[in-house]
Amino acid sequence: MQVSREEILHIADLADLNIEEEKIDKYLLNLQDILNFANIVNKQDVSNLEITIGSNEAKNVFRKDEVKVFENTESLLENAPKKEQNMFKIPKVIN
Template identity: 60%
Template sequence: MVVSKEEILHIAKLADLNIKDDEIDEYAKNLQDILNFVDVLNSVDTQNIKESIGTVNNSNVFRKDEIKEFGDRDILLQNAPEQEDNMFKIPKVI
C-alpha cells in the first residue's frame, strides 16, 4: 500500500493542518514508513480478543455531577488572543 498525495491532503484537512506542496512527499514518506513498521500487527491473531481502552481493571471512579464555579474569569480570558466583553472573539461566521 502506498499513501497517495490526495490521501495526505485529505488527512491534513481532517486535522486542520496546511501542508505545502513541497512538503507532501515528505509527509507521505514519513507516514508510509510508520505504516510499514506497524504492519507487524497483522501477524498477531486477535480473533475473540476484546479491545482495551484503559489499563487498570476498568473500575470507574465516580463523583457527583455538580456544577462548581471556577471563579476567576479574568485569568481564563487573559490567554485569549482576542476578547471583548468577557467573551472570546472570533471573525464573523455568518
C-alpha cells in the same frame, strides 16, 4: 498499505492542517515508513482477543453533578488571543 497524495491531503484537511506543497512528499514518505513498521500488529492473530482501551479496569467512575464556581475567570480570558469585554472574539460564523 500504500498511502496516496490525495489521501494525505484529505487526512490533513480532516485534522485542520495545511501541508505545504513542497513538504507533501516528505510527509508521505515518513507516514509510509511508520505505517510499514506499524504493520507488525497485522502479523499477529488477535482475532479472538478483546480490545483494551485503558490500562486499568474499564468501569465508569461516577461523581455527583455539582456546580463548582471557578473564581478566576479573568485568568482564562487573559490567555485569549482576541477578546472583547469578557468574551472571546472570533470572526463572523454565520453569513
